[in-house]
Amino acid sequence: MLRLFTRSTRNIPLCQRFSSTLTADKYPNIKRGDFGKINDEDINHFSKILSPNQLITDSNDITGYNQDWMKKYIGQSKLVLKPKTTEQVSEILKYCNQRKLAVVPQGGNTGLVGGSVPVFDEIVISLASMNNIRSFDQSSGILKVDAGVILENADNYLSENGYIFPLDLGAKGSCFVGGNVATNAGGLRLLRYGSLHGSVLGLEVVLADGTIYNSMHSLRKDNTGYDLKQLFIGSEGSLGIITGVSILCPARPKSVNVAFLGLENYEQVTKCFQKAKSELGEILSAFEFMDKDSQLLAAQTLKTTHPLCQDDIEGIESVPEYPFYVLLETSGSNKEHDDIKLEKFLEDVMESEIVVDGTVSQDEQQLKTLWTWREGIAEASQQFGGVYKYDVSLPLDSMYKLVESVKERLNELELSSTEDNKKPVYEAVGYGHIGDGNLHLNVAVREYNKEVEKALEPFVYEFIESHKGSISAEHGLGFQKKNYIKYSKSETEINMMKDLKKHYDPNGILNPYKYI
Numbered sequence: 349m350l351r352l353f354t355r356s357t358r359n360i361p362l363c364q365r366f367s368s369t370l371t372a373d374k375y376p377n378i379k380r381g382d383f384g385k386i387n388d389e390d391i392n393h394f395s396k397i398l399s400p401n402q403l404i405t406d407s408n409d410i411t412g413y414n415q416d417w418m419k420k421y422i423g424q425s426k427l428v429l430k431p432k433t434t435e436q437v438s439e440i441l442k443y444c445n446q447r448k449l450a451v452v453p454q455g456g457n458t459g460l461v462g463g464s465v466p467v468f469d470e471i472v473i474s475l476a477s478m479n480n481i482r483s484f485d486q487s488s489g490i491l492k493v494d495a496g497v498i499l500e501n502a503d504n505y506l507s508e509n510g511y512i513f514p515l516d517l518g519a520k521g522s523c524f525v526g527g528n529v530a531t532n533a534g535g536l537r538l539l540r541y542g543s544l545h546g547s548v549l550g551l552e553v554v555l556a557d558g559t560i561y562n563s564m565h566s567l568r569k570d571n572t573g574y575d576l577k578q579l580f581i582g583s584e585g586s587l588g589i590i591t592g593v594s595i596l597c598p599a600r601p602k603s604v605n606v607a608f609l610g611l612e613n614y615e616q617v618t619k620c621f622q623k624a625k626s627e628l629g630e631i632l633s634a635f636e637f638m639d640k641d642s643q644l645l646a647a648q649t650l651k652t653t654h655p656l657c658q659d660d661i662e663g664i665e666s667v668p669e670y671p672f673y674v675l676l677e678t679s680g681s682n683k684e685h686d687d688i689k690l691e692k693f694l695e696d697v698m699e700s701e702i703v704v705d706g707t708v709s710q711d712e713q714q715l716k717t718l719w720t721w722r723e724g725i726a727e728a729s730q731q732f733g734g735v736y737k738y739d740v741s742l743p744l745d746s747m748y749k750l751v752e753s754v755k756e757r758l759n760e761l762e763l764s765s766t767e768d769n770k771k772p773v774y775e776a777v778g779y780g781h782i783g784d785g786n787l788h789l790n791v792a793v794r795e796y797n798k799e800v801e802k803a804l805e806p807f808v809y810e811f812i813e814s815h816k817g818s819i820s821a822e823h824g825l826g827f828q829k830k831n832y833i834k835y836s837k838s839e840t841e842i843n844m845m846k847d848l849k850k851h852y853d854p855n856g857i858l859n860p861y862k863y864i
């Protein structure tokens with residue numbers, strides 16, 4: 349039965365603090381590199397480049413820069429620098445390169461693979477003070493910003509001008525545009541707006557030796573040799589520090605609808621996606637799937653009524669029995685046209701029993717509430733103590749098999765139970781951007797545990813390799829996956845990457861211990 353959506357919304361509560369964390373001493377195979385150690389002379393030098401409030405040495409003030417968003421990866425940096433200009437970044441790197449001081453560039457610190465925090469005592473270079481919108485061209489839609497502009501702020505600015513940022517993700521309120529580009533973030537609407545490799549028109553990057561590479565172009569077409577900016581998109585701070593971004597933004601859609609659907613099995617999810625593509629065509633802007641266990645997790649932190657529950661109950665009890673859910677969004681320029689198209693599509697998928705239940709948002713508030721049941725899963729996954737995250741690309745037909753195989757394996761090894769507090773794993777859940785072939789497999793644990801880690805890795809990576817997928821669809825390699833790149837890239841590719849790294853950062857000072 350298809351219903352109008354009538355629930356109200358509540359904010360997602362902040363996640364609980366972790367008890368278990370991963371510090372470098374828990375990885376005995378990783379040794380501190382042969383880098384210089386910061387001394388008083390270094391601090392004096394930086395004090396000449398920066399004003400006192402741009403330089404943090406107090407250990408209490410540094411804590412937040414040393415730990416990632418999940419409070420999973422904890423570094424030991426003793427110095428945070430907050431440059432305000434590209435020239436300051438250049439001066440800092442020039443000096444660090446001469447002194448062989450390792451650095452980690454940090455944006456909004458919302459990454460999920462431990463890429464934006466130090467491992468040992470690397471200097472944190474925070475882009476937080478570089479947060480100006482540089483320019484916007486109303487006719488072309490080209491936006492130029494400092495790397496430290498918060499994604500949501502950039503989008504709000506564009507909204508006032510009738511445009512939209514071609515990227516949206518759960519962390520939009522804290523992540524930085526520079527970090528988005530450095531990690532090649534994918535997000536919720538890649539299906540519609542494509543990857544940052546397509547929409548970024550130019551970058552300003554400071555290289556390891558302080559050289560400023562400026563390509564802040566406004567050109568859609570520039571066929572003059574190697575497209576160098578592409579090297580830095582997704583380079584996770586390993587080749588240079590992005591300080592400016594020029595990006596092409598599309599017109600903001602005037603009409604947006606969200607439908608939340610219940611389905612009986614995974615095959616119906618893929619069928620529903622095929623139909624959505626062919627029947628909704630260009631107005632389809634997101635197609636997200638969620639398994640039931642991911643909804644049960646989300647229910648425990650959201651504590652609101654599930655969109656497909658018809659009773660006046662909240663939380664876990666309100667999650668219906670459907671094994672799969674889909675959140676589908678349309679964005680277009682003509683409300684009447686889009687409403688009719690969506691209605692016809694929904695009638696079709698319900699008549700053909702691809703979808704068994706569903707609800708459609710009636711206003712902006714309801715639309716946001718429906719999204720919370722998808723966006724809230726990331727935070728909900730870590731409510732019991734920790735989470736092992738796998739962000740993978742797989743062919744659609746084998747995508748959910750990975751989740752099933754992992755669940756089976758954890759059960760066989762008696763590592764998993766939602767009731768028994770003594771078992772390390774609470775639940776493995778699958779969800780993600782099915783429209784982009786991107787699965788998020790989250791294994792919610794009560795504690796980080798070597799046995800669980802051994803059960804998952806390399807099992808998950810071998811599965812991905814054998815199905816010709818990618819071990820990172822959008823979160824990147826960071827610290828978490830640096831030893832596993834071989835499951836997605838050939839030896840030749842890895843060697844080419846290493847050559848680039850050696851060329852652009854011969855002393856290896858940029859974000860060491862990560863990536864490759």
Ligand SMILES: O=C(O)CC[C@@H](O)C(=O)O
Nearest residue numbers: 518723725726737788790
């Ligand atoms: O927490 C995750 O694993 C996924 C986070 C993000 O990429 C999302 O799609 O919600």
Ligand SMILES: [Zn+2]
Nearest residue numbers: 535781788822
């Ligand atoms: Zn995602």
